[in-house]
Amino acid sequence: MHQLVEQFLKLKHPKFDGKGDPEAVSLWIEELEKAFEVLGCTKEEKVTLAVYKLQGNVSDWWKATRGRVLLAGTAQTWVMFVEVFNGKYFSESAREQKLAKFMRLRQGHMTVDQYGAEFARLSKFAPRMVEDPLDRARRF
Structure with a gap:
């Protein structure tokens, strides 16, 4: 040890x-x-x-x-x-807030790279929504 x-x-x-x-x-x-x-x-x-x-x-x-x-x-x-x-x-409420932030995520004025980075960062709070590659691509 x-x-x-x-x-x-x-x-x-x-x-x-x-x-x-x-x-x-x-x-x-x-x-x-x-x-x-x-x-x-x-x-x-x-x-x-x-x-x-x-x-x-x-x-x-x-x-x-x-x-x-x-x-x-x-x-x-x-x-x-x-x-x-x-x-x-x-807490559960903090996790729900991160999930909601992921759900509201839009590219807007971000570059594709910036959006991709934010998508990847927030997607870990919504694993079921992005576990299937097809679902992940649709959400992106």
């Missing part, structure tokens, strides 16, 4: 303090998942490393929440962590 922590720290992944746009939560998780893939982390190691990057009130929240979420003697898993974490820091 010591070697894994050293490798993880070398990647210089940012800490998470819970401040800012709720979309920052999604980006933070995505960046963690990229690091975990490179490092070949187990489900339990992912949680340990992610928790290490929690700062301030977010760290306090996890300490208080962990015992309620995890039954005694069960392993903490990444899927469980992300679900609870998103429930706190990327």
Whole structure:
């Protein structure tokens, strides 16, 4: 584990303090998942490393929440962590707002490249609408 922590720290992944746009939560998780893939982390190691990057009130929240979420003697898993974490820091209403923003997205005065970038950024909040390549092309 010591070697894994050293490798993880070398990647210089940012800490998470819970401040800012709720979309920052999604980006933070995505960046963690990229690091975990490179490092070949187990489900339990992912949680340990992610928790290490929690700062301030977010760290306090996890300490208080962990015992309620995890039954005694069960392993903490990444899927469980992300679900609870998103429930706190990327609420259902925030996700719905991002979905609505995706639904309202129009090219307008953007270049095709700008529109494509915004489409890609917001489409992750509407995965069912873009999972089929044909649906994705129609929506674009």
